[in-house]
Amino acid sequence: MHINRTMISSTSLLLCLAVIVPLVMAESISNPNEINLRTKGASHNLILGQRTWGDRLLFHQVVDVHRKLFRKVTYDVKYPSGSYGNANISCITVIDLKSDGTGGYPYLKSGGVGYRSALINLLSQRSHGLHFNVTVYGK
Structure with a gap:
């Protein structure tokens, strides 16, 4: 009896798919948040930090770069x-106003919570702009 190699490879492929696809589907269904993130973007x-009683708004800027x-x-x-500045920073919020997953990435380069200054770098994805709301709170 002679067995064709293509027959074995196609049978192996079908067997692998029969095992892998149900596992992937079960994982997707068991984690609904992951599905939600994929469909709506992120x-x-x-x-950084948190606002406390007595904090005041020290700085606010809407960044919109084409x-x-x-x-x-x-x-x-x-x-x-x-x-x-003359106030200690207690909270920094950098909110991405692009909710479809195409927004940029914020990085704290220096200073921050507990300091009197902060330097935040915003980096876009390739071929996309920046749209962020930056606020700094402190006492």
């Missing part, structure tokens, strides 16, 4: 714009 927010085709866009947000 924002890239950065929240896209550059086939390139990434970067933008630095600096608080305070001068040398140093």
Whole structure:
């Protein structure tokens, strides 16, 4: 009896698919949040610290930088714009206003919670712009 190699490879492929597909489907169904993130996209927010009683708004800026085709866009947000502020930072929120997953990524480069200054770098995805709401709270 002669067995054809293509027959064995197609049988192996079908067997693998019969095992893998139900496992993947079971994982997707058991984790509904993952499905939700895939369909609606995700924002890239950065929240450092937390607001406490007596905090006041120290800084607010809406960053809107247009896209550059086939390139990434970067933008630095600096608080305070001068040398140093007179209040200690207790909370920094950088909210991505693009909720479809195409927004940029915020990074804290220096300073932050417990300091009197902060430098936040915003980096876009390739061929996309930046749209963030940056707030700093402190006492």
